[in-house]
Amino acid sequence: MDKILEVKGLSQVYGKGCDLCFTSTGAEFETNICPHCGSIVALHDLSFDLYKGEILGIMGESGSGKSTAVKCLYFDQMPYSGSAIFFDDTEQKQLFNLNPAQRRSLRNHRFGMVYQNPNLGLNFDISAGGNIAERLLMSQVMNYSEIRERARELLARTEVLTARMDELPKNFSGGMQQRVQIAKALATRPPLLLLDEVTTGLDLSVQAKILDLILEIQSELNTAMIVVTHDLGVIRLLAGRTLVMKYGRVIESGLTDQILEDPQHAYTQQLVASAL
Amino acid sequence: MTSKALLTVENLSKTFFLHEQNKVIPSSSHVNLSVYSGKLTALIGATGVGKSSVLKSIYRTYLPSSGRLLYETATGEILDLARALEHRILELRREEIGFVTQFLHTLPRQKTLDVVAMPLYRQGVDKQEGRARAAELLAELNIPERLWEVPPATFSGGEKQRVNLARGLIASPRLLLLDEPTASLDAKTTDRVVALIQRKKEQGVGMLAIFHHADLVTRMADDVVELNVPILEKS
Numbered sequence: 001m002d003k004i005l006e007v008k009g010l011s012q013v014y015g016k017g018c019d020l021c022f023t024s025t026g027a028e029f030e031t032n033i034c035p036h037c038g039s040i041v042a043l044h045d046l047s048f049d050l051y052k053g054e055i056l057g058i059m060g061e062s063g064s065g066k067s068t069a070v071k072c073l074y075f076d077q078m079p080y081s082g083s084a085i086f087f088d089d090t091e092q093k094q095l096f097n098l099n100p101a102q103r104r105s106l107r108n109h110r111f112g113m114v115y116q117n118p119n120l121g122l123n124f125d126i127s128a129g130g131n132i133a134e135r136l137l138m139s140q141v142m143n144y145s146e147i148r149e150r151a152r153e154l155l156a157r158t159e160v161l162t163a164r165m166d167e168l169p170k171n172f173s174g175g176m177q178q179r180v181q182i183a184k185a186l187a188t189r190p191p192l193l194l195l196d197e198v199t200t201g202l203d204l205s206v207q208a209k210i211l212d213l214i215l216e217i218q219s220e221l222n223t224a225m226i227v228v229t230h231d232l233g234v235i236r237l238l239a240g241r242t243l244v245m246k247y248g249r250v251i252e253s254g255l256t257d258q259i260l261e262d263p264q265h266a267y268t269q270q271l272v273a274s275a276l
Numbered sequence: 277m278t279s280k281a282l283l284t285v286e287n288l289s290k291t292f293f294l295h296e297q298n299k300v301i302p303s304s305s306h307v308n309l310s311v312y313s314g315k316l317t318a319l320i321g322a323t324g325v326g327k328s329s330v331l332k333s334i335y336r337t338y339l340p341s342s343g344r345l346l347y348e349t350a351t352g353e354i355l356d357l358a359r360a361l362e363h364r365i366l367e368l369r370r371e372e373i374g375f376v377t378q379f380l381h382t383l384p385r386q387k388t389l390d391v392v393a394m395p396l397y398r399q400g401v402d403k404q405e406g407r408a409r410a411a412e413l414l415a416e417l418n419i420p421e422r423l424w425e426v427p428p429a430t431f432s433g434g435e436k437q438r439v440n441l442a443r444g445l446i447a448s449p450r451l452l453l454l455d456e457p458t459a460s461l462d463a464k465t466t467d468r469v470v471a472l473i474q475r476k477k478e479q480g481v482g483m484l485a486i487f488h489h490a491d492l493v494t495r496m497a498d499d500v501v502e503l504n505v506p507i508l509e510k511s
Contacts, residue, residue, distance in 0.1 A: 001363060051363060208384035215383065219397060237383060240366050255336055255362055262338040266295030273296075 003087055004192060004224045005050040005073075010082035012068050012248075015039025017080065025247060027267070032063070032247040042068040043248045046082070052191065053222040055214075057239030057256060059229060059271075065248035066228045067116075070194040073226070074113045075103045086110070086192070108138040112185030112223075116197035118177035121184065122169050128155065128180045129165035135187040154183040158213060175206035182213065186221075193217075193225045199234055211237055232275045236260060244268045280348065281310040282451055282482040283334070288343035288358075290329045303329040307343070309484070309501040311451060316473070316483040318493045321503035327486045330503070331453040333358070334484070335375045336365045347373075350450060370398050375453045376444035380436045382428055388414070388439055389424050395447040413442040416472060418465055433460040441469060445476055452476070454485035458492060470495060 013021055018037040025032045025041040032041045043065040050056050058066040072079045073095065084095040088110060098106070107113075115121045122131050132151040141147055152162050158179040164172070169180050178198060185193060195214065199207040211234065217223055227238050235242055235256055242259045244252040244267070252265040263269045288307040291300050304326030311317045319327045332338040334345055334357055345357040350372055357365065369375075374395070382391050390397075392414060393406030401409075414424060417438040423431065428439045441457050457473075458466045473496060477483065487493050493500060 001367065049363075054363075054366075212383060212385055236381070241362055254339070255365060257337045258339060261332070262292070264293075264339065269295050 002052045003049055004052050005087070006085045007049075007073070008047045008083050010043060010046040010069065010072060010084065011041070011080045012043040012065070012072060012077070013039050013041055013080040026249050027247055027251055030247070032065070041248045043072070043079070046243075046250060048243060048250075048253070050192075050224050050226065052224055053218065054241070055218060055225045055227055055239045057227050057229065057235040057242035058245060059232070059235050059242055059259075060245035061230055061271075064245040066245050067196050068248075069245075070113070070196050070226055070228055074111055074194055075107060076113075088191075108135065109188050110190050110192065112188070112190040112193040114178070114181050114185050114193070114195045114198045116200050118169065118174070118181050121181040122177065124168060124170040126168070127166045128160065128169050128172070128183075131169065131180060132184050132187050135184050139188045150187065151183075154187055155180070158183040158186075159209065173206075175202050175210070178202065178206075178210060179213070182210070182217075186217065189221060189223075191222075191224060193223050194228075195225060196228045197230070198227075199231065200229070207234075214238060232260065232272065244271070281346075282313050282348055283311040283484070284344075284346045285309045285330070285334070286344040286346065288330060288333060288345065289341050290326060290333050290338055291341045302326075304333065304503065305505075307501075307503060310499070311482045311484045312498075313450070313482045314477055314480045315498040316477055316485055316496050317499040317501060318497035319484065319486050319501055319503060320490075320493060322505070325503040325505055327503055328455055331375065331455055331484065331486065335369070335373065335453060336360075336362075337375075347451065370395075372450045373453070374444045374447065374449035374451070375455075376441050376457050377455050378437070378459065380428060380440045384427065384429070386427055387425050388419070388428050388431075391428060391439060392442045392446055395443060399447060409446060410442065413446055413472075414439075416468065417442055418468055434462070434465065437461065438465070438469070441472075445472065448476065448479060448481055450480075450482060452481050452483045454483060456486055456488050459488045466492075 016037060017039045020036045021034040021039055021041050022044055024035055034041060046069055058069060060066045071077050073084060086093045086095055129151040132154055133147045136147050136150055155162050155165050160176055160179050169177050199210050229235060239256045242256045243250045246267050252268050260272055263272050285307055289305050290303040293300050307330055309317060319330060321327055329338055333340040336357060340358040347355050347357050349355055389407045389410045392410035396406040419435060419438055428436055437460055458469050
């Protein structure tokens, strides 16, 4: 088993921050707003390892810091402190020490991101096929017919009608936009895929198809994934291991079935009891 | 018995703490047992003595409260399943340890053949071979062929149970945990399951099982371990 990602002590603060931010927020204070400077501690001391082909679940309610975590890893924002090493074949990359060009290169080639809001992951002013082409162009695939063929293949793979590949994604249903987003993320066959609440707000039947698709991708391409969700059902179906977050902290972590059947922390017990 | 145990459970106890009610619920208490390759150890005892908890603790679905669960891996390493790293447990679940529970959790759209073949897919077996082997096993367990292409969501309790059993047995794990694998089956189907389990034993699979009927314990067990009512200890 090979490690693909090693995250250590990742923290994020929104606001100016002070020396007391971390010691005066968290579960025991029941807040993530620092009483001294008013900053929001969105994430504190997140550490985990991710292996090739593994799906890690991050579970928690809104504001628990789970999206912040993946946004830092995808360079949508820079963390306040902490480190993350990406094991890219033989090379080790310290994510937060990279220069902007290196970061862009990882985003374009090696990482895939699927946002809850397709607006963030797709360019609504160009066609579905164009969205995928854009990502392929950024990773140096230049031949027009090759790009078109790859885009068609990917859309077919994610069950988007290829007859509609020249339409703008804004005319698509939510579920279909999500599938275009997944196709786009997969275009470069990234070894790491970040999924932020990808099924939230979709019909149950559409949710099931997307979850199916995610598992198929995992088994076919051995893609490592981080799945952020507040939905215990999604966690149960997808993730082998799960982190439970609250007030920006991991309050419990373990094998997913253990988290769901033998939760240790009061908050996790409450969460599991209210869901089942 | 001269052979070394595949699994040795030493003084395992499991209690649950319910934060909301500030209450300790004892489950299994001071359990000792061994499982050998090619043998079946049966766990018996009244309802509520924590038989399922023992199986779940071994599989790490439950975190054991105390005790050791010493497992000898295929490479000869002795590993305490209560403390092994999560990634290691996931690897063992994929390669060596199987669990047939009373409930079947599956993906919404997955065909029965794929549900059964899943453990093989995880080991890298291709779809065609996986499905062929799943079909063989389903036929042996008397699941009508017309159901093979259908997701098991709408199956009867007995059918689901056999699908679950087929999935547990297909990859021939080294250690198999069985929680009432025949609870809702008729006599004739039970005989088929017994024959299949017998054959897996002959192939060297070590098993720890809970059975619904005492009769099945007599038919299949090489060893019997009786659990006693858990004692609530002062902490």
